[in-house]
Ligand SMILES: Cc1cc2nc3c(=O)[nH]c(=O)nc-3n(C[C@H](O)[C@H](O)[C@H](O)COP(=O)(O)OP(=O)(O)OC[C@H]3O[C@@H](n4cnc5c(N)ncnc54)[C@H](O)[C@@H]3O)c2cc1C
């Protein structure tokens with residue numbers, strides 16, 4: 001292949017296709033395709049990766065035996081533990097605490113702050129993290145956080161939008177707490193000093209999102225998660241709560257049906273530590289790095305499904321494991337940023353999905369699964385997508401429309417992160433559209449809990465993306481950071497209350513793990529697979545082929 | 552037609568192979584040479600520094616977090632062969648170049664104060680109490696030159712020295728706390744920690760709670776929505792569907 005000639009960051013042939021988008025822009029400016037009827041939605045969903053045949057299998061062991069689950073997840077659930085059991089000594093715990101929190105995203109960090117607020121001493125809490133405190137999906141949230149706090153809005157409307165978006169599969173009692181607590185959470189964020197976007201008159205800037213019937217998306221430019229997390233983490237640090245980095249949990253410890261602690265593995269030094277805890281909150285986030293069905297992902301490096309795997313081994317109940325959220329607008333070009341997120345807010349602010357003929361082909365703010373499926377349809381069924389030099393297909397997201405509709409300078413002001421990302425690779429999203437294709441974004445299902453975050457396993461709470469139920473089979477934008485903040489708080493408070501009711505430590509055993517291994521063997525699962533995997537592996541194939549283990 | 556749909560999924564997976572499972576040499580046409588911590592490696596052109604290091608055989612533990620320019624974990628310092636200048640970058644957001652000599656800085660041991668935000672006020676005193684060293688800034692601009700987010704770091708420090716918390720908050724807003732400014736500062740400042748304090752002071756004290764939020768919080772605390780929500784929580788799916796479809800949608 002000869003060297004491609006690039007004009008303004010795009011190869012020549014793509015540049016020609018962009019001209020078509022430029023030419024049709026004025027015509028499209030005041031036109032929006034109609035939203036789909038329920039029937040049309042069902043039809044296009046047939047080619048969504050969740051519904052397209054294949055890719056899933058029924059779990060063969062445990063409480064959720066028979067539940068359909070993506071193969072990549074089932075592979076980890078039907079895998080052997082990282083330890084045998086005899087190599088770790090459980091008699092002398094390295095840390096004895098009241099509350100162990102696993103994962104320091106928005107959910108885990110909020111839980112720690114609230115537990116401390118409710119009287120659990122800073123040195124009686126231990127927050128452990130696989131990577132640095134903050135290297136998490138939370139820090140990447142761009143678009144915003146939902147809360148029904150305007151006059152024409154109400155928690156009940158928020159409830160309706162979320163349950164409709166979730167195809168009426170959400171757990172109603174849990175969802176109710178999400179919408180009811182949302183305004184209180186907004187107040188908490190303001191009190192901590194989070195810089196939420198404001199109008200001139202001091203009210204919040206609030207935008208719509210896919211599937212919302214009112215404008216209730218609160219944002220901090222397009223750095224919402226960064227701003228929320230760095231402020232809550234700052235508060236956490238001011239409280240001097242104890243935390244460890246690069247020390248993932250690789251197994252729980254149990255006493256009957258009760259979680260009593262965990263085994264940590266130091267990723268750098270390779271030694272283990274034993275934690276004994278009266279209560280445990282699991283907040284390990286999602287699973288994007290499993291690349292379900294071969295999709296790229298928006299997720300951080302450590303999103304490898306550890307929490308679900310560990311919880312299932314101690315008998316926690318899962319739900320809605322059959323659906324995965326693909327975000328419609330992942331970057332499809334340039335190669336360096338494939339899969340990275342282009343926030344839905346771009347569409348809230350007027351950017352339009354456009355095919356290679358310059359046609360607006362879909363209502364821009366359908367629920368995510370519907371929107372994603374329609375992009376796949378446009379590219380692979382109707383063949384109206386644009387093919388990149390690396391063979392990916394995508395549709396245009398006509399970002400210059402944002403400037404046309406909201407005035408020049410809007411993109412730099414409202415989407416500094418996005419603008420910067422493209423600029424780094426010589427693309428100007430103010431002037432040219434960007435190419436997008438669905439990307440693996442969110443773990444819809446997870447560990448089931450009640451409205452306080454309690455699971456069916458004693459002394460184990462969950463919060464955030466690792467949990468399942470509140471969003472049912474599909475989450476709306478802005479409800480996930482909210483989920484973390486609401487149920488991080490609720491689980492922190494609920495665990496604190498439990499701890500103050502004279503809770504005691506339990507025995508530290510790996511009995512559950514031994515039972516699980518027996519179950520695996522009885523089910524005839526003969527595999528060398530081990531889980532949790534902790535980190536993905538992107539090393540070059542040539543190097544891997546020559547790797548030897550001598551040291 | 553099930554078979555056809557399956558085919559689509561296979562095609563999508565095939566087109567994403569290089570970002571999902573690591574890069575295969577035989578797909579590569581253009582190569583460049585870089586030096587990672589002093590060792591030379593031949594890597595495909597057009598990758599990010601992070602992807603190139605992985606291609607070369609490095610499996611990250613440190614120096615890799617979000618992989619998307621938000622977390623500040625992948626701080627990198629490099630030089631291009633033949634040029635004496637040291638440059639800075641985020642490894643996940645920067646393309647490798649031929650002749651790049653690079654190293655990563657996974658951690659910045661910068662000073663951070665412990666404070667109670669509720670006991671501070673927005674102004675110079677907060678900094679004089681917790682970060683008096685901020686006044687030592689020499690105005691050399693090394694921080695601004697080092698910032699991978701193109702933030703005018705020197706300017707926000709200057710704003711802080713004047714007690715202008717609002718400007719400091721605004722100018723520093725895009726900070727990903729990568730630590731590069733602190734590493735380059737001849738006056739040994741930890742700029743990004745001061746900026747964190749400024750933003751919290753601004754957010755907390757200079758942007759009061761909107762009235763509509765106060766009102767809603769009050770309503771919820773008084774139980775205004777209890778009945779509605781009780782009812783919705785108990786409504787069956789078919790009925791919910793009807794209410795959902797009938798709800799009106801606000802225009803932007
Ligand atoms: C790019 C992007 C944009 C998004 N935008 C939005 C948005 O606009 N609005 C919205 O509401 N939501 C958004 N989301 C979703 C939302 O950000 C996340 O779902 C949410 O923040 C998850 O928070 P969490 O605390 O549950 O998990 P995380 O923030 O992922 O934190 C989990 C932490 O646990 C650690 N961990 C994992 N395994 C272990 C282990 N074994 N031991 C110890 N620690 C472990 C991880 O390293 C990580 O630090 C977005 C997500 C992404 C990826």
Ligand code: SF4
Pocket residue numbers: 694697698699700701702704725726727728729730731732733742743
């Ligand atoms: S201000 Fe400093 S810490 Fe923040 S992004 Fe710039 S160089 Fe990094």
Ligand code: SF4
Pocket residue numbers: 687688689690691692693694695704705708732735736737738739740742
């Ligand atoms: S590098 Fe340090 S001394 Fe120089 S301008 Fe920045 S803060 Fe001031």
Ligand code: FES
Pocket residue numbers: 614615616617618619620621622623624625626641642643644
């Ligand atoms: S890995 Fe997070 S900024 Fe590069």
